[in-house]
Amino acid sequence: MKILIIGGAGYIGSHVSRLFLDQGYDITVYDNLSSGCRENLFKEGEFIEGDILDYPFLLETMGKGFDALVHLAALKAAGESMTAPEKYSVNNICGTINILNAAVNSDIRRFIFSSSAAVYGEPDYLPIDENHPTRPENYYGFTKLEIERLLSWYDTLKGLKYASLRYFNAAGYDVDGRIRGMERNPANLLPVIMEVAAGKREKLKVFGNDFPTKDGTGVRDYIHVTDLASAHMKAFEYIQNTGESITVNLGSGEGLSVMEILETARSITGKPIPAEITGRRSGDPAELVASAQKARELLSWTAEFSDVETLVSSSWKIYSY
Numbered sequence: 001m002k003i004l005i006i007g008g009a010g011y012i013g014s015h016v017s018r019l020f021l022d023q024g025y026d027i028t029v030y031d032n033l034s035s036g037c038r039e040n041l042f043k044e045g046e047f048i049e050g051d052i053l054d055y056p057f058l059l060e061t062m063g064k065g066f067d068a069l070v071h072l073a074a075l076k077a078a079g080e081s082m083t084a085p086e087k088y089s090v091n092n093i094c095g096t097i098n099i100l101n102a103a104v105n106s107d108i109r110r111f112i113f114s115s116s117a118a119v120y121g122e123p124d125y126l127p128i129d130e131n132h133p134t135r136p137e138n139y140y141g142f143t144k145l146e147i148e149r150l151l152s153w154y155d156t157l158k159g160l161k162y163a164s165l166r167y168f169n170a171a172g173y174d175v176d177g178r179i180r181g182m183e184r185n186p187a188n189l190l191p192v193i194m195e196v197a198a199g200k201r202e203k204l205k206v207f208g209n210d211f212p213t214k215d216g217t218g219v220r221d222y223i224h225v226t227d228l229a230s231a232h233m234k235a236f237e238y239i240q241n242t243g244e245s246i247t248v249n250l251g252s253g254e255g256l257s258v259m260e261i262l263e264t265a266r267s268i269t270g271k272p273i274p275a276e277i278t279g280r281r282s283g284d285p286a287e288l289v290a291s292a293q294k295a296r297e298l299l300s301w302t303a304e305f306s307d308v309e310t311l312v313s314s315s316w317k318i319y320s321y
């Protein structure tokens with residue numbers, strides 16, 4: 001089986017690539033290396049440096065013949081999407097339209113898409129299932145929702161079968177330490193904590209401790225990247241076997257607070273990890289937790305590596321290197 005992994009040099013893409021290679025798939029990574037890195041490429045796979053805004057090159061690449069594609073190439077900073085929406089329109093929406101058109105014109109009809117829990121916005125109830133209303137509160141989430149709508153139309157009109165995977169908070173690293181590329185200037189909680197532990201940053205700012213949660217700090221559903229990767233594989237197999245498109249949440253179903261992660265990181269790293277409570281960050285909901293029931297039922301998928309110890313220790317293996 002030949003799989004094209006667009007955005008395969010990035011944080012999540014490299015873990016997806018690793019797993020497909022481990023399972024014997026023939027993979028080609030297509031990436032412009034704007035946020036992905038060469039360090040995340042594997043010698044067993046092919047690499048094509050290219051941009052999703054370059055339609056002729058996408059078409060030429062897809063003409064090599066693939067059984068499916070995984071699309072993870074996107075800008076993903078929710079805060080930036082509110083101040084620079086133009087970039088998000090072009091990269092996320094126009095880029096995906098190019099990929100969709102090149103795919104259907106190259107007879108590729110299997111499409112695994114990285115969507116996000118950001119499509120839901122502020123929750124009406126917890127845990128959030130796939131029937132929860134979609135009211136994104138940032139432009140990034142809006143772009144993901146628009147792409148889901150495009151996918152649905154291409155299914156109806158062109159027979160494209162897709163899996164739209166709504167990731168909750170991706171975290172952790174390959175437990176065998178085979179993926180070493182670190183994100184540049186991370187803003188997400190766990191890499192920030194790791195940078196403080198490694199002495200690259202002075203302290204963690206805890207964005208609020210007065211939320212109505214177990215300890216007052218924000219609660220999120222952290223899902224290990226290797227669990228995300230295995231869901232991509234199972235989603236591909238599902239589409240192959242059933243010929244049906246699906247939209248599913250990918251989360252562990254467990255909420256972890258900022259303090260729980262911080263305390264675990266202090267204990268695993270043995271570092272003090274200074275932290276200061278600051279005001280809330282604008283737009284941060286108190287709690288986001290997924291219902292992972294649909295993925296469990298349809299894909300027989302469950303999170304195996306998403307306990308707090310594995311999330312932190314697999315990250316520390318990379319950051320302490």
Ligand code: WQD
Nearest residue numbers: 078116118169187188189192205206207218219220258284
């Ligand atoms: C987690 C918790 C913060 C940093 C973002 C995107 C979302 C999705 C996942 C892609 C919150 C707290 C964080 C810090 C802190 N991306 N925090 N100090 O905001 O839940 O989700 O990544 O699809 O679209 O918005 O993730 O890691 O930034 O925050 O206290 O320095 O950690 O307030 O409670 P978030 P995060």
